[in-house]
Amino acid sequence: MSKKIAILGGGESGVGTAILAKQKGYEVLVSDFGKLKETYKKVLTDFDIVWEEGGHTEAEILKAAIVMKSPGIPDKAPIVKAILAHGIPVISEIEFAARYTDAMLIGITGSNGKTTTTSLIGHLLTQAKLNVGIAGNIGDSFAKMVAEQSIDTYVLEISSFQLDGVVDFAPHIAVITNITPDHLDRYEYEFDNYIAAKFRIAMNQTPEDYLIYDADDPVITDWLKKHPVRSKLVPFSMHQKLDYGAYKEDNKIYINTDNNHFSMTIQDLALKGQHNTKNAMAASTVANLLSIRKTTIRESLEGFQGVEHRLEQVLKIGNVQYINDSKATNVNATFYALDSMSAPTVWIVGGVDKGNDYRDLYPLINEKVKAIICLGVDNAKLMSHFGNMVDIIIETQSMTEAVKIAYKVTEKGDNVLLSPACASFDLFDNYEDRGRQFKNAVRNL
The missing domain is CATH 3.40.1190.10 (Mur-like, catalytic domain)
Structure with missing residues (x-):
């Protein structure tokens, strides 16, 4: 009798695990609470792997000997609680x-x-x-x-x-x-x-x-x-x-x-x-x-050429340098980014706040930042923290608009820095999507 593995999340790590598990003789079920990408559906179907989307069939998942959970799913998700309550080991792809x-x-x-x-x-x-x-x-x-x-x-x-x-x-x-x-x-x-x-x-x-x-x-x-x-x-x-x-x-x-x-x-x-x-x-x-x-x-x-979305120099327009640091999803990463700026900077910040403490950034904002553009569904915390620190602070919910505003408030020799200090999931699929939208908006100026 083959062992059964249930895989929660049908993204890159979930589908990869499914392929390896199938190869090693497991009976495999891939279950995603959301929608699977068409490319992943095709891969799973080609490998004859059972998958479901739009919810979890708990009874089937609880038949598994082991569960691989994708990293984005928290332990407090109801399905994970149910699995752990049944004493089924939950491991990562790694x-x-x-x-x-x-x-x-x-x-x-x-x-x-x-x-x-x-x-x-x-x-x-x-x-x-x-x-x-x-x-x-x-x-x-x-x-x-x-x-x-x-x-x-x-x-x-x-x-x-x-x-x-x-x-x-x-x-x-x-x-x-x-x-x-x-x-x-x-x-x-x-x-x-x-x-x-x-x-x-x-x-x-x-x-x-x-x-x-x-x-x-x-x-x-x-x-x-x-x-x-x-x-x-x-x-x-x-x-x-x-x-x-x-x-x-x-x-x-x-x-x-x-x-x-x-x-x-x-x-x-x-x-x-x-x-x-x-x-x-x-x-x-x-x-x-x-x-x-x-x-x-x-x-x-x-x-070595560096990494996309990490202090990536995109374009110079009108002697203004546009920099994509979308991978800065926390305050410390943004601290490094602001610290490395050597010209007056228009800073695009915001997204899903993960309990951030922004106080470490205050000295750098005073020293380096001339304008702040808040890009998120909810910008209230950013506005209250930074509202009195710069002359220009603007809210927006669109990357195209954020880049257009940045273009208007810059002068020759300035930087425009996307370094959000936050996760991206309110307006974007992920930080890569956010970074690519920034680069496209800059190229379309």
Whole structure:
């Protein structure tokens, strides 16, 4: 008799898991509370996988031996509560797929910088001619890649929601870029719950494994003091010289791991800004641990082009630079963006507020921002926070209108920055949709 798996959510991770589960002999049901995309329906039908949309058939789901839950579905959803009440294990795609591969796993998590760091590590290892798959929170589904490709090393971007559903998952190298308050609406508004979720990336590591982390982040260092891990700690720092790990000194980065030494001038890094120097440190530390040649590391860091929707320079119109930072879905990411602005900035902000505290942004707004455009269904909180801080603050519910307003209030030499500090689901499908709409609106000016 075949085991049954129920998969909640028929997006990229759900469909990928379904393909792998079918291959491994499971009876599969994909169930989505909303509507499935036509492309995914076709894939599921082609693989002869049973699917439903527009609601969950609870009786069928409760026959499953195991449930894979897509990361966007909260634990407090009624169907998830019912599954847990029946004692059925609920896992994430990361957990399920990892059970079916012997590849080396490199896992990257953090509140900000994880996409850039993941992409940069993938780029470094690809340039070193390793057989690499980049998956998780970006790119193709990890499970689908495990089902369809033979890959030696996976570089996985992993969100806290995906880590909530891991049991045995253990990356050989784990990276925590930083931890700042985010998604607190999913963690009972308790920061400690969110920190604990991030540290699940290291919970199954052994002394043969590595945990790379930001030693300048007090949240991480305090947590490690109270909750030691078994893996070998590899810190990186902008402020302290380290015997083991990565550090910055005199405008250079230095990396020392297991008799491998590497150094490089910060000016030569393709990605600019302090946060990107940290991302480069984390990525080159991974490369150093894997004994990648120094010339390969250097050339990769010099040539890396960056990530779409992350401080992406779109166009210059009338000597005004338009910048797409739609991936900034929390306050800390927007802090980095505003901090990197070197010209007067018109800032487009707003969306679904996840319990944000905007006070950290006040000094940067005073220093850098000349006008604010609030782009969301409900802008009341933004208006109350920022209404007295700038001369121009305008509400809108349309990206096209937001960009047209920005065009009108800018002068030569200004920046227009989309850095929402919020999730996108009120007006857009996701942050990618929001970023693409911004770029289209700019191109249509």
